[in-house]
Amino acid sequence: MNSDPASTPPTQQSRDLSPKPGKTLNLFVDAHVFDDEFQGTRTFLREIYALLAKKTDLRLFLAAGDTKNLEKYFPRQDNIRFLSYKSGSSLVRLGWEIPSLLKKHAIDYAHFQYITPLTKRSKYIVTIHDVIFSEYPEEFSLPYRWSKRFLYGRSARMADIVTTVSAYSKKSIGKFLGIDPGSVHVVPNGVGPKFFEPYDKLRSKDFVAGKYGPRHFVLYVSRIEPRKNHILLLRAWLELELYKKGIWLVLLGHQSIPIPDFDKVLNDLPAEISRLIYRDDRVGDDDLLEFYRAADVFVYPSKAEGFGIPPLEAGALKIPVICSNTSAMEQFSFFGENHIDPFDFPSFTARLSANLVSPPAEEELARLSGLIHREYSWERAAEALYKILPLQK
DSSP: OOOOGGGSOOOTTTOOOOOOSSOOEEEEEEOGGGGSSOOHHHHHHHHHHHHHTTOTTEEEEEEESOHHHHTTTSOOOTTEEEEEOSOOOHHHIIIIIHHHHHHHTTOSEEEEESOOOSSOSSEEEEEOOOOHHHHSGGGSOHHHHHHHHHHHHHHHHHOSEEEESSHHHHHHHHHHHOOOGGGEEEOOOOOOGGGGSOOOHHHHHHHHHHHTSOSSEEEEESOBSGGGOHHHHHHHHHHTTGGGGTOEEEEESOBOSOOHHHHHHHHHSOHHHHTTEEEESOOOHHHHHHHHHHOSEEEEOOSOOSSOOHHHHHHHTTOOEEEEOSGGGGGOGGGGGGEEOTTOHHHHHHHHHHHHHSOOOHHHHHHHHHHHHHHOOHHHHHHHHHHHSOOOO
């Protein structure tokens, strides 16, 4: 990655997404993630397919349980059709419903996240964002690891096209799933244009405080599970006694895996401290953006990621960001002193304190935002996926 802003050509508006000559391709997208709690795969699908919907040589079939919710994220136009799943069961969906839909609508290619159906009724694209469960086995149960390794490996071998979101994940897929890395395409994540729009921070703080309570706060946006390292942040917040200074801890995300030590610390806190910890797993996209804008510091102490979109989104908004330097996040070295070892409690605590007492200068935050704008473009990602599709005669 070129980290010199002056020498990197802009990509947000300059990418050519004009259609290629050739046939119209029927492309099915399994979008069931829009039915569940927020996660990175939803952002990936929303941003890429909102752009690919502009292509006149693609006919998109977007499928989810709640199509009314799905229609909020994609334009209503002639080349998009929304399909509704009748069952909420992943086994029924993958075993019967999706193959039936693929046959009924004469689908050429079907795009899945991580896991494909058991049978083939079209050509398959599978995006495997990461295999973190194999890289950090201590963070996951044995049945979880075995089942995911089997399902991801089977899906990758069944697929006609395998993609992932980073060079790091591409290497890991080769190592742990036995897939030739040369056959894996990188379709990277990006940062949406709304994160680069100007805003009034005081207005955002007023909004969040008025609707949710926190005015001054440290923000972490992520699912809550062991590898996400929420316990490190919680202990640092308590160590610095930020609650005495009126600085809230805001954790936005669904707890998908039990974390006994994290839950115990939370449950043992006296009410006068715990009242300054705000947790929510149902914040809508518009309000989530306001939380980002209003944050005093954004933290991302995750131990392992296949990519890591949230710290880039916060950085684009010119919020001070403290981010892990492990796994795919090692490429985010532009965070400088705030690019930290998530296993080093003293260093993390020191950086959190420093950013609250003396945040980076506006010029530095603007420089980082400009770099992220140039390097992490959804237009680039959409183009990467489009180039893989066999649209030429």
